[in-house]
Amino acid sequence: MNEQAPVITIDGPAGAGKGTIACMLAEKLGWRMLDSGAIYRVAALAALRRHLDLQDEDALAAIIPSLHIEFRDGEAWLDGAVVTSEIRNETCASATSKIAAFPAVRTVLLELQRSFQQLPGLVADGRDMGTVVFPRANHKFFLTASAEIRAERRLKQLSEQGLSAKLCDLIQDINARDERDANRPVAPLKPAEDAVLIDTSYLDQNEVFAAVLHHIV
Ligand code: DC
16 A cells, blocks of 8 residues: 555446446556455455355455455456456355445455555545545545446346346346445445535446546546
């Protein structure tokens, strides 16, 4: 961690378009990028592979320090093996949301997330980047979109991967996940008081990106 390095945080629920905007911004600025959701996903995958009880907070938190989580060459790595696509499946997404609700899990992952703060700067994408992980970030954004729009975006993504799903099931999943993420006792999904809110429901990527840049420059 280098406290001199500037940080821009982009938080919000799944499907609000944070990941794309964070990548576009990191690329434009030439900064590093932290996809904190991917860190939680890799930790959840490790728990699934070890057949841990997803309700056992202590056991989940205990394995995390022994994991070797890395992001390099555009891939996510767990203990030396690429897990990029595996962490994106629905089983892993659902397990991730469960383990992310535990304070002990969140605490052990703090240091790893903060280690991404390096010069020339960091764009951090997640749920609590502006509230908990980088409360002193230089700029904070919170992206939202309606559950229906986010479900439609997810459906499109799945069909591009040759996978099918029902829109109503996706809306239900998204609502359940939002509910869990918003009501957990630690780091609930909410905008930082000093975050700029952007509703992306009826904006395309370029319009969202322009809105973000407008606040930075
Ligand atoms: O952004 P994502 O869909 O990859 O996140 C996966 C899960 O991890 C989601 O349930 C929310 C959780 N998460 C979190 O609790 N805190 C973060 N900073 C990032 C993700």
